[in-house]
Amino acid sequence: MELRKIKQLIDVLADSDLTELKLVDAHHTVRLIRRVGTAPTRMPAPTEQAQSPPASTGALHSQPTNVADAMVDLNSGHIIVAPLFGVVHLAPAPDAPVFVAMGDVVQAGQTLCVMEAMKMFHEVKSPRMARVTAVLAESGQEANPGQPLFALLSVGAA
Numbered sequence: 001m002e003l004r005k006i007k008q009l010i011d012v013l014a015d016s017d018l019t020e021l022k023l024v025d026a027h028h029t030v031r032l033i034r035r036v037g038t039a040p041t042r043m044p045a046p047t048e049q050a051q052s053p054p055a056s057t058g059a060l061h062s063q064p065t066n067v068a069d070a071m072v073d074l075n076s077g078h079i080i081v082a083p084l085f086g087v088v089h090l091a092p093a094p095d096a097p098v099f100v101a102m103g104d105v106v107q108a109g110q111t112l113c114v115m116e117a118m119k120m121f122h123e124v125k126s127p128r129m130a131r132v133t134a135v136l137a138e139s140g141q142e143a144n145p146g147q148p149l150f151a152l153l154s155v156g157a158a
Helices: 003-014 046-051
Strands: 021-023 028-035 077-081 084-089 111-117 120-125 130-135 148-154
Touching: 003 021, 003 028, 084 130
Parallel strands: none
Antiparallel strands: 021 028, 077 148, 084 111, 111 120, 130 148
């Protein structure tokens, strides 16, 4: 499915009072979920985005970037989704640093997070070399299959 169509679906969800939107066609399934209690967001117009200050990559953010913000510049990007229902763990242990942070360049096969389901841990790995442009999940949050976890932007080999 084209990124443009996904962006349009995000706008539809943002402009409505719906909390979930699912679209299935012959080759793709897209499911967008708005967290209850969060205000709807609209994707900024390209001119608005150009005027916004650059995001800081020095510190971890406490609030994940929403899907609409993450998808603005993802022409060659990729959304990593939860492969199963489970609890997201962004770090290998509560007192350990996170696997990846926004702005990090990850290698193909590198662990982005682990998901706990029925006391078993499943690694979620990067499918390619890419830059993490958004962390869309919080550690300890339950995630449903297909729920966006990370936004990646493909980068060339260094």
